Each structure stands twice: as C-alpha cells, then as structure tokens.
Amino acid sequence: MNYLFSLEFLYLIASITYILGLKMLGHPETARRGNLIAAAGMTLAIFGTIFLFQGEVPTLVYTLIGIAIILGSIIGWMIAKKVPMTKMPELVSLFNGMGGASAALIGLIEFEHYTGQTLSVFTIIGGVIIGSISFSGSMIAWGKLNGSINKPIRLPYYNILNNLFLLAIILFAGYMIWSNTNSQLYLYILFFGALAYGILFVIPIGGADMPVVISLLNSFTGLAAALGGFLYDNMVMLTGGILVGSAGTILTFAMCKAMNRSLFNVIFGGFGETDLSESKGTDSKITGSIKKTTASDVAILMNYCQRLIIIPGYGLAVAQAQHAIHELEQLLDSKGVEVKYAIHPVAGRMPGHMNVLLAETNVAYEKLAEMEDVNPEFQNTDVVFVVGANDVVNPAAHNDPSSPIYGMPILDAEKAKQIIINKRSMKPGYAGIENELFYNQKTSMLFGDAKEVIQDLISEIKGM
Amino acid sequence: MNELIDFISTNLDMVYVVILMIFVGIEVIGNVPAVLHTPLMSGANAIHGVVIIGAILVMLGADPENKLALSLGFVAVILGTLNVVGGFVVTDRMLEMFKKKK
Numbered sequence: 220m221n222y223l224f225s226l227e228f229l230y231l232i233a234s235i236t237y238i239l240g241l242k243m244l245g246h247p248e249t250a251r252r253g254n255l256i257a258a259a260g261m262t263l264a265i266f267g268t269i270f271l272f273q274g275e276v277p278t279l280v281y282t283l284i285g286i287a288i289i290l291g292s293i294i295g296w297m298i299a300k301k302v303p304m305t306k307m308p309e310l311v312s313l314f315n316g317m318g319g320a321s322a323a324l325i326g327l328i329e330f331e332h333y334t335g336q337t338l339s340v341f342t343i344i345g346g347v348i349i350g351s352i353s354f355s356g357s358m359i360a361w362g363k364l365n366g367s368i369n370k371p372i373r374l375p376y377y378n379i380l381n382n383l384f385l386l387a388i389i390l391f392a393g394y395m396i397w398s399n400t401n402s403q404l405y406l407y408i409l410f411f412g413a414l415a416y417g418i419l420f421v422i423p424i425g426g427a428d429m430p431v432v433i434s435l436l437n438s439f440t441g442l443a444a445a446l447g448g449f450l451y452d453n454m455v456m457l458t459g460g461i462l463v464g465s466a467g468t469i470l471t472f473a474m475c476k477a478m479n480r481s482l483f484n485v486i487f488g489g490f491g492e493t494d495l496s497e498s499k500g501t502d503s504k505i506t507g508s509i510k511k512t513t514a515s516d517v518a519i520l521m522n523y524c525q526r527l528i529i530i531p532g533y534g535l536a537v538a539q540a541q542h543a544i545h546e547l548e549q550l551l552d553s554k555g556v557e558v559k560y561a562i563h564p565v566a567g568r569m570p571g572h573m574n575v576l577l578a579e580t581n582v583a584y585e586k587l588a589e590m591e592d593v594n595p596e597f598q599n600t601d602v603v604f605v606v607g608a609n610d611v612v613n614p615a616a617h618n619d620p621s622s623p624i625y626g627m628p629i630l631d632a633e634k635a636k637q638i639i640i641n642k643r644s645m646k647p648g649y650a651g652i653e654n655e656l657f658y659n660q661k662t663s664m665l666f667g668d669a670k671e672v673i674q675d676l677i678s679e680i681k682g683m
Numbered sequence: 684m685n686e687l688i689d690f691i692s693t694n695l696d697m698v699y700v701v702i703l704m705i706f707v708g709i710e711v712i713g714n715v716p717a718v719l720h721t722p723l724m725s726g727a728n729a730i731h732g733v734v735i736i737g738a739i740l741v742m743l744g745a746d747p748e749n750k751l752a753l754s755l756g757f758v759a760v761i762l763g764t765l766n767v768v769g770g771f772v773v774t775d776r777m778l779e780m781f782k783k784k785k
Contacts (some may be wrong), residue, residue, distance in 0.1 A: 233733075237730050237733075237774075238707055238711065240730070241708075241723070241726065241727065241730070242711045242725065243710045243711070244719065244726045244774075245711065245712065245714075245715040245719060245723060246719075247716075247719065248720070250719060250722060250778045251778040251779065253772045254729075254771060254778060255771075255775070255777055257726065257729065257730055257771070258729070258771040258775075261729070261730070261732065261733065261767055261771070262738060264733065265735060265739070265767075268736050268739050268740065268743075269739060269743075272743050273744040274743070275745075276743050277747045278765040279747060279751070280742055280743065280745065281745060283742065283753065283756075283757050284739060284742050284743070284760055286757075287757050287758075287760035287761045287764065288760060288764050290712075290761055290764075290765025291760065291761040291762070291763070291765045291768060292764055292768045294761075294765060295764060295765040295766075295767070295768035295770075295772065296761075296768055296769070296772055297767035298717060298765075298769055299768070299769045299770075299772035299773040299776065300772060301757075302773075304776075304777075304780070305772065308721065309719070310769070310773055311721075311724060311725045311728050311770075311773065313774070314728055314729075314766050314769040314770045314771075315728050315731075315734075315766070317763070317765040318728070318731050318734050318762070318763065318766035318771070320733045320734050320759075320762050321735065321737075321738050321759045321760075321762040321763040321766065323733070323738070324738070324755050324756070324758060324759035324762070325737045325738055325741050325756075325759055326756050327755060328741050328752045328756060328759075329741060329753075337686055338686060338687070338690050342761070351733075370691050381687065409694075417725070417756045422731050430721075432722070434719050434724050437724060437727060437728050438727075439733070440728075440731045440734070441727070441730075441731040442735070443731075443734065444733050445701070445732035447737035448696065448697075448735075448737075449694075450737070451737060451740055452694075452697075452739070453737070454697075454700065455733060455736060456733050456734065456736050456737055457700055457701065457704075458704055459730050459731060459733035460731060460733060460734070461700070461704035461705060461708065462704050462707060462708045462711075462730065463708070463727045463728075463730050463731040463733075464705075464708070465704065465705040465706075465707075465708025465709055466711055466712045466727055467707050467708075467724070467727055467731075468708075468714070468755060469708065469718065470710040470715075470724055470727070472724060473712065473715065473717075473720065474720055477717045477720070491782070520732060524776035527708060542695075550783075558727070563720070564717035565717065568715040568722060569716065569720065569721045570718070570720035571717055571719055571720045571721040571722065572721050573719040574718050575721065575722075575777050575780055578780035579780050589718075609700060615734045626739050648703075661758060663732055
C-alpha cells in the first residue's frame, strides 16, 4: 500500500502521462488534453522529487529550490503568455535552450563527485557536451528566427572545420574519461568547446531550415536529460528523455520530408551552394518578362471574380499581415466572392505554423484548405493571390528535375486563370532559386509590403 | 569493456526501458499531420524539461557549504522550470487556437 505513495510509483505515473500526452498531441481533437496530461505528470514528478526525498536537507536548500521554481514559473509563464503567435517558433527554441543549459549545469556540478567511476563520468561528460551544444545552438536559432542574426554566416571550409572541431571535442572527452581526470579546468574547456561548437553548428544554416534544426536540438536535449537519468538511476528522467530524443528525431525527419530536404542537406549543404552549381542551367531556361500591376487593378479583379484562393507564406507572417488578410477575406466574402486559403504543409516558419497564425485571427476552419484537397480546385479558380510565398508555388518542383526542390509537393497555383503575386521584391525565396511562375503570362506581380498592399486592396474594394 | 558488461547486467531494467522507449517514441510520432508538427515539437520540448528533476536532485544532494554548486544548481532549477512551464504554456496556447476554429 505504501508503494502507492512512493517516488517510484509517482515516476511510473509521470512516465505514462508523457507517452499518453505525446500520443494525444498527434491528433487534433485530443492534442490539448494530451498536453495538459503531460503537464500534470510533470508537476507530480517534480513535487514528488522534492517532498519524498530520502535524506537530511537543510532548510536553506529547500528555500532556494522553492524560490528557483517560483521564479522560473513566473518568468516562463509571462514569456509564454505575452509573446505573439508569430514569434512562437523562436520561443520553442529559447525554452529548448534553457533545458539544454540546465542539463549542462548539472554535469558541471556533479563531475567532481564521480571521479573514477568511468560510466558515471561518461554520462556526465555526455550531458555537458550535448546540453551545451543544445543551449548555444538553440540561442543562435532563436536569434536567427527573431531576425537579430539574419544571414547564414559561413566560414571558408566550414563543414570540414566544424567536423574537425567536433572530432576534437569527442577525442578530448574520450581522453578525460579514459584518464580518470578530476581536472575542473579540463571540464570547463570541454564545456566552452561544446558551446562554441553549438554556435558553429547552427550559424551556417539558413533561416528556412531553422525548424528542422530546432527539432534536432530538441531531441538532443532529450538525450541530455536521459543521460541524467542514467546518472541518478532516475526512471522518469530516463523515460522522458529517451522518449523526446526518439520522438524528436522522427519528427525531425518528418519535417525534412515535408520540405523535401534531407537532414544531411540541411546540416552540411544549405540550399545555397547546391543550387549555385546546379541551377546555372535553370536560370537561362526562364524566359519572358514579369508584369507589374497596381493595387487598384487587383482590387477590381478580386471584386468581380467568383472564386479566389489565397496562398499565404512566410512573407505574410513577417509582415504581420494575418489580420489584414482576414479582413480582406471577410470583405470579399460579403461581396459574394468565394474565398479560401490554401495552406502548404510547411507554410510559415514551421510546419503547421500558418494554421496557428490564421486560427489566431479567427479565420473559419472550413476556409483553411490543405494542399491535397485544394490542388484539384485551382483549375476552376478565377484568381489566386500569393502573399509572401514562393517556393511552395514554384512549378520547377514538377517539371525541372535539375531543381533542388524537384519532387517537393507544391500548390498548383499555375493552374488558376489569373495569378497575383505579392512580394517585396524579385528576390528568390529561401531555396534561393528562380520561380518561373513569376514569368507566367497569367501572372501579375504586386510589389510591396504584404500588410500595406492588403490594406490598400481593402480600401480600394471598400470604395467600389 | 568489462565495466560496460557489468553496467548492463546491473542495470538491465534501464537498458530495457531505453530500448522500449525508443520504439514508443517512434511509434507515437508516426503519421502525425504536418499541421501538428509545431505543437508536437513544442510539447516534446516541454517534456524534456524533466531535466529539472536532475537539477533538483543536484541541489538536494549538494553540500550546503559548497556555494558554487548551490548557485549553479539554483540557476539550473530556474532554467529547467522555464523549460517546463514555458513549454507547456506555449503548447497550450497554440492548441487553444486550433480548438477555437472547430
């Protein structure tokens, strides 16, 4: 009977809630409940750890733990509640970094207590390395997503340099384990080395690939937590950590697949180089000129068409134009135009991000059409309005085998009768490749900031 | 090598847990629609905040005279809490939006 109130039993329940929670997160109807269940399990495990601890603990330590948890909860809660939905992905990255840092700090403290016990030292050093990489990498990813670091920075031969550096870290760690050292100096060299590697690892990767990187670092942190579980013989850390490590890895691959990229390509390639060499030929294939149009022309077109499909992309999120587009959609709807949004699975900054953004502005669920459902409808559509999207409508994915995005599922915007594309400039999209859709005879380009352009359209249409 | 075999034989249950959990993780994520990738990643992110338990254990076991260990542990607990609380709250916020439109 006593077992029911033991820590091991609480950990068992918590582990089950994690599995159940993750499973439920995978289905739209149960997702929210799943998250709450996992949160409840976590709370149970945390309080169990504190109150069921066997051993003498001075009040000071209890007080400190209490203060730390309260402080962390208040700050975490405030950040999570205040940050606008467009900034969600970088927030995930930020919190992921915190977890990584926590794992690294645990290793830094525990190192001296386990000198001589090879396997414990192995888990400690592993936790320090993985946690530190996850921390510094996540911080760079965070900076990239919020725009403070906006260009991929590539040192010459960065691939070889990075790999040599990683190899050096691993060899050094191996030496530390093998030599049974208790040198704090070595430990801190390793710690700062891993931090530096995390930066070097993420900094050459372009902003569009950040979701994949965050997902990968997410599973790293899971692994770091699991190593802590080994160290302390702690089942809940082990189950939670391994679960996230494995689920995170699969999720990383799923994301790569949705973007038609290989993980290898994300980490070592970057769209940049692969195309420069390959797409030379493609550039010359694109002939014709682009046609510019004005807001008033587009307004007339939209006002008198019957079916309109909006294709929102990253540019819409950057311009914070999701409220404006919703207003435009309602206005056209009231004028009898059938309006829909076609959502590419990877539209926005992360897979599913666009759905979250539009849902926030109260766009009706029925108006959001998934790619497979909407693609057959394009040929019966009068006007397609592409806002800040590029690669997801690039026909090269269908008909140019030399293109790096060849084979990626796209929205068949080119089948519509008229195509209006809003972009800030002719700059190519993330993939860094030309888009022949811009040169299509049916296409008109409407240059300008998405939000301003949409607001102009709204006032034009209102005036009609 | 001997040490590794020793470790496996004394911690056989942990080895089982690791292997089974890897498969549970793979199984649980299979066939999730792309729409839910972001919330799922965020939820998983919150779950690895379980590392906070390690941070708490560090503090509970620390020598109260060791000020460095206590302060590092203190920071580790704060960071771990941020990961857990922030992670779950953000995920809930995302999913709340999904619910509204239904």
